[in-house]
Amino acid sequence: MWAVEGSNGAGRSVAQRLLAEGEHVLDVPAKLAARARMLDTGHGRKTDAHDAHSVAVAAVRAKNLRVLALDPELEALRMLVDRREELARQRTQIANRLQRLLADLTPGKAKKDITTGQAKAILAGVRPRDVVGKTRRRPAAEQLAELVVVEKKMKTLTKELKVLVQDSGSTLMDLKGVGPIVAA
Template identity: 75%
Template sequence: MRDQGGAVVRVFIGVDPHKLSVTIEVDDKNEAVLATGRFGTDNAGYRAMLKRVAPWPDRTWAVEGSNGAGRPLAQRLLADGEQVLDVPAKLSARARLFDTGHNRKTDAHDAHSVAVVAVRTPGLRVLSYDAELEALRMLVDRRDELSRTRVQTVNRLHRLLAELIPGTAKKEISTGQAKAMLASVRPRDLVGKTRRRLAAELLAELVVVEKKIKELRKELKAMVQARGSTLMDLPGVGPVIAARVLADVGDVARFADRNRFASWTGTAPIEASSGEIVRHRLSRAGNRRMNHMTHIAAATQIRHDTEGRAYYLRKIAAGKTRREAMRCLKRRISDALYRQLVADARAAGIVSAEADVEAGPGGHSGASLLSSAAGSHPHTGTSDQPLPGPAPTTLPATTPARKRTSAKALETAS
């Protein structure tokens, strides 16, 4: 579709996604509504949606929550060659509040607010389709599901074994130990026989799950190495952690620096200062899966003779608690992960070594890939916190109070 001057009209399509339906609104650069619609997420609904927006070839899709409910649709659009932007839910909520004066949600209002954010915000993250990363994400998600299934199966098996053999419960048990324990008991009553049969079934399920986990680990390791990633060179970072980092980060250029990356991983403290009291508190924001990965890497370094363990012990010797020292180590690991991701991107030729492109306010595509991390190990000289130091005080310097001299002291002195 062309305007009165004959130029092709560029439009933004705001998408409010759900599992079974999507609501869209087509806006031009002046925020004029050109079309609306509600479509199903099946093949027929998807084709009808594309047919509805076909008059505007110069179109950009704006999907709210492209890593959540909107991920299937976003990946589908990317696979078909469409340009897709990621709109954070917080931005669309603010636009809806300012536009309507209230925050009542409807699918039409949501689609409109998403489209408005896309029109007004030039720094939104542009999504890209990477088949290898998508496959890597699915495999690492599957591995996490199997890991949770294994924990549940072990707990159930542990309970039955504790009932079969009282007084021999162990904190941790392997499949070999469970087999030996089952072979040593032959109950004669109905309850005991049923309990042993269920334990044998759980043990068989546990063997199958552990075999699948091992196979997935090998597959993840091969895929990480095939991408040329050097994340596994870091102490405490194995194939599972490396795969999760690659799948969730995607394009490292969307982070302006290591501080933005640490904020995303939830390892950057939040300033909670008041007046002349400067303090920081733990951040509960960010990607919690990435925070969990950095925690596993930190725990692994502490258990072994690594430079991360030496750094952790130095922090404890300096007066920090174990939790505070662990948080400091996790921040160092976050910096090291960012440095390795940047190095891999430059080695792959994604970004030239001389590139020094600044990021927008959101730290999205076009971010600078320069990191101030000094080395590959987490103890290297980086800041304890990404936040700037406290602002210089504007209060006048306090004058120490003069000591009042008694009359008797004056008489003595004279």
């Protein structure tokens, strides 16, 4: 029997590997381990030895700790959701850069929430003649191309997540306002 602190956070990969090897794994909440460490040593300092000991003490003394089970479909779903969240953050960064570059290229005509179609139209209408303008336009075009690629990846992942959620038998998407991302 293994005890892992924070199996939904930092300890997730260790817990999943142990489960894949057929081991029994208990989830020890971080607060419980911290409390055990504080009571055991008299201070809250974290060292590997103190951490291991406090997690073990918490696992032995606590009742009703969650016993983890291997669920490959859920783990795959979680990985896809994590990847989509990364892409969403990347999309926001690219869109912000693109918006800044377009504002420099077309002073006084900046839009707040811009779509790729609008950005393409703005960029198509800008034909700078000077070196600085041409140099500004090139990174804007590159950012726009990156934005299109990221949005395509997000759309593909969203479709994949929708299929996985439907295949799992979940009815969450039947609720108003709950799409495949929230359901996943």
